[in-house]
Amino acid sequence: MPFPRASQALSRFTVLDLTRIRSGPTAVRQFADWGANVIKIDALSDDAAGEQPGGPRQGSDFQNLHRNKRAMTLNLKDPRGLAVFKRLVEKADVVVENFRPDVKARLGIDYESLKAINPGIVYGSISGFGQDGPYHKRPGFDQIAQGMGGLMSITGAPGEGPMRVGIPVADLTAGLFCALGVLTALLERDVSGQGQWVQTSLLQAQIFMLDFQAARWLMEQDVPKQAGNNHPTSIPTGVFKTSDGYINIATTGGKIWERCAQAIGAPELITHPDYATGPARSKNRDALNAAISACTEKRSTEEWVNDLNAAGVPCGPIYSVDQIFADAQVKHLGLAQDVPNDQNRKIRLVGQPFTLSRTPSHMAARPPEVGEQTEELLAEFGFGAEEIAELRQGKVV
Numbered sequence: 001m002p003f004p005r006a007s008q009a010l011s012r013f014t015v016l017d018l019t020r021i022r023s024g025p026t027a028v029r030q031f032a033d034w035g036a037n038v039i040k041i042d043a044l045s046d047d048a049a050g051e052q053p054g055g056p057r058q059g060s061d062f063q064n065l066h067r068n069k070r071a072m073t074l075n076l077k078d079p080r081g082l083a084v085f086k087r088l089v090e091k092a093d094v095v096v097e098n099f100r101p102d103v104k105a106r107l108g109i110d111y112e113s114l115k116a117i118n119p120g121i122v123y124g125s126i127s128g129f130g131q132d133g134p135y136h137k138r139p140g141f142d143q144i145a146q147g148m149g150g151l152m153s154i155t156g157a158p159g160e161g162p163m164r165v166g167i168p169v170a171d172l173t174a175g176l177f178c179a180l181g182v183l184t185a186l187l188e189r190d191v192s193g194q195g196q197w198v199q200t201s202l203l204q205a206q207i208f209m210l211d212f213q214a215a216r217w218l219m220e221q222d223v224p225k226q227a228g229n230n231h232p233t234s235i236p237t238g239v240f241k242t243s244d245g246y247i248n249i250a251t252t253g254g255k256i257w258e259r260c261a262q263a264i265g266a267p268e269l270i271t272h273p274d275y276a277t278g279p280a281r282s283k284n285r286d287a288l289n290a291a292i293s294a295c296t297e298k299r300s301t302e303e304w305v306n307d308l309n310a311a312g313v314p315c316g317p318i319y320s321v322d323q324i325f326a327d328a329q330v331k332h333l334g335l336a337q338d339v340p341n342d343q344n345r346k347i348r349l350v351g352q353p354f355t356l357s358r359t360p361s362h363m364a365a366r367p368p369e370v371g372e373q374t375e376e377l378l379a380e381f382g383f384g385a386e387e388i389a390e391l392r393q394g395k396v397v
Contacts, residue, residue: 003373004340004364006068007035009356013186015094016085017041017069018109022142022168023126023202024098025065026175027182031094032068033352033361039088039377040071042370044081044395057369064349066367067339072378073371073397076107080396088381089114089121094182098126101136111197121195122185124178130201140202145170149206154213157228174205230289235281236260239318240293242301249292250314254278263311264295264304341366371397 032038075081111123128140156163181198231237308315339347
């Protein structure tokens, strides 16, 4: 049966979604938002109205993670349910899961088992720490990965102890890297005709995101420290108080610093011996920040944003979440999008952060209720009406 597609970009692919919580659904959302035929496999015991990992099914978190998908129920612990799943795998392109590494083998849905059925299957796995190794059986959580991945050691103000980042960055980036890995494997399959196993973890994703600070250690044995709102190398860069709030100002190099000093009405700072060079500004950053704040406190954030941008100095307001979506540029970019639904529910979510000129993504369908399209999907995969009825009666679906 035809169903709403969010895009035509990935419409030739069928993805079986075995994921839960956040990292896995984040990966699969990329495929759903770009038009793949995504089939969310709900455990037969799931309750449509009840609490689940990620909150209530009609809550904002679940709605955000599972839009543009269809869903069916399936009892994978029943041999008949496993047989059904393997029939789905025969025609699928991708399976994505984020079970603990030992669970999928116990269920008989590990990569090697599915590869034997469909050599072209691309199998995406997200775990806490990897599929093998000394920690592979440990449960993984975002904040634990932030700590072990070094992020908490460089986040927050100096001397105030480790601080987590305000978003589940390890979960989200692991999901995005999994999606990128699966897409890479699909491109390679066009050449080889063979699928493969894509593996990532919260720990790997978090360490990769350290980027230049990890490189500073690996190349120079320099251990980055907490710097609060100060940039570790571009000074002055940070948060400065205004008459009605705060502003971010970023200077990169001497020319922009000179423009900044002129724009805030403090040209004397340019030739001051404590701030005349990059190393001097770094050494005396606290005093320089105080001197800049003494100027910025005299006017509003909006005034400074206008004047500093006019002077070619990178800057911006510091928004609360409600203020983000009131911003003129955010509105222009169309990130907040309404999700169509026949229940007249208000579902407004953040759309994809990149655009394609010919095959754009849009909100095509609300997240499905538990097993909402079970019969429809089974029929599409070649199951007959009597067969579906027997599966229902046997509590397999």
